[in-house]
Each structure stands twice: as C-alpha cells, then as structure tokens.
Amino acid sequence: MSAEVIIEDERWNALGLEALAERAVAAALSHLELVHTDWDVAVLGADDAHISVLNEDFRGKAQPTNVLSWPSYERGAAKEGARPDLPVGDAELGDLALAYETCAREAEAGGIALADHVTHLIVHGTLHLLGYDHLRDGDGDLMEAVEIAILKELGIADPYSGDGSGNDGKD
Numbered sequence: 001m002s003a004e005v006i007i008e009d010e011r012w013n014a015l016g017l018e019a020l021a022e023r024a025v026a027a028a029l030s031h032l033e034l035v036h037t038d039w040d041v042a043v044l045g046a047d048d049a050h051i052s053v054l055n056e057d058f059r060g061k062a063q064p065t066n067v068l069s070w071p072s073y074e075r076g077a078a079k080e081g082a083r084p085d086l087p088v089g090d091a092e093l094g095d096l097a098l099a100y101e102t103c104a105r106e107a108e109a110g111g112i113a114l115a116d117h118v119t120h121l122i123v124h125g126t127l128h129l130l131g132y133d134h135l136r137d138g139d140g141d142l143m144e145a146v147e148i149a150i151l152k153e154l155g156i157a158d159p160y161s162g163d164g165s166g167n168d169g170k171d
Contacts, residue, residue: 002026002029002036002037002041003018003021003122005017005022005045006042007045008045008047008050009100011100012098015118017043017045020115020122021122023119024120024126024154025043025122027123027153028130029126031146032130034087038091039091040092040093041126043095043096043097044098045100046097046098048064048101048102050097051102052064058070064101066098066102066106067124067125069094069095069097069128070096071093071094071128071129071131072090073090076131076133081139081141082142084131085131086130093126093129096125096126098118103121110159119154119156120147120159124143127143127146127147132146144160147160
C-alpha cells in the first residue's frame with residue numbers, strides 16, 4: 001500500500017482523491033527509488049474549516065492552507081541543499097491533509113486543473129514526509145527540482161514556471 005485515503009468532505013470523491021493520492025505518492029516514492037508498496041502515507045481529504053483547526057493546533061496559524069504534513073519521523077538533511085536520507089524501518093511515512101476549498105481556489109486562480117494541482121500538493125507533502133523542506137534556500141531549490149521532475153514524469157507542467165500555476169512552495 002502507498003496511500004490510505006480518508007474522505008471527510010464528499011467533494012473529494014468527485015475528484016477521485018483516492019486514485020490521485022495513490023498515483024502521486026507512488027510517483028514520488030518511485031522517483032526516489034523506493035518501492036512504493038513498502039511505504040504507507042495517510043491522506044485526509046477535508047474542508048477549509050477542519051484544516052484551519054489543524055493548522056492552528058499544529059502550526060499556530062488559524063487559517064486554512066492547501067496541504068499539511070506530519071512525518072512519522074524527522075528526516076531532514078543536516079546540510080543545506082543535501083538530499084535527506086532515505087527512510088528505513090517503520091513503513092509509515094506520515095500523514096497529509098488537504099483543504100478542498102483552498103485547493104480549488106488555487107487551481108482556479110492558476111488556471112490549472114484541480115486534479116493536477118492536488119497531485120502536485122500530494123507530491124509536495126510526500127516529499128515533506130521524506131525530509132524535504134523549503135525553509136532554507138538550498139533545501140527549497142532541491143525540493144522544487146525534485147517536485148518538477150516527479151510531476152514531469154506524471155505529465156504535469158512545472159508549477160514553478162512563473163505563470164501563476166500551482167503551489168508556490170510556501171505552505
């Protein structure tokens with residue numbers, strides 16, 4: 001299993017979140033040469049109200065955001081711009097949560113398909129679970145490059161191309 005999906009907001013069913021999550025998580029893991037069936041990621045499809053509560057509880061920000069991530073272990077690289085070590089041991093990588101209204105609003109504003117935007121956000125979140133981050137410039141450059149490569153493999157355009165589409169990586 002790669003992605004276990006929990007749907008709280010029925011609009012995610014219409015989008016096919018389960019298939020999008022499985023595809024995005026598998027692509028991210030495979031790109032990093034991990035056997036995707038060896039690792040588990042839980043994905044919650046929620047609404048802005050629930051994500052706002054989670055964001056306040058865990059990040060002190062009382063507002064919705066597109067994607068939240070909770071890695072099972074901190075896996076970040078010590079050296080800026082270095083790749084995090086690949087996970088070993090426990091098969092659970094962590095949890096992701098998506099806010100429907102925020103994702104839909106961003107996709108519409110960027111003129112991109114909601115499914116493509118959500119796929120990008122799941123890839124982005126999965127990379128966070130694997131220790132990638134964008135707090136330091138070098139780490140952000142690496143994470144962005146890895147995201148672009150994974151999305152290209154999935155046939156999704158570069159969300160950082162400057163045309164306003166996709167996540168800006170500032171979650």
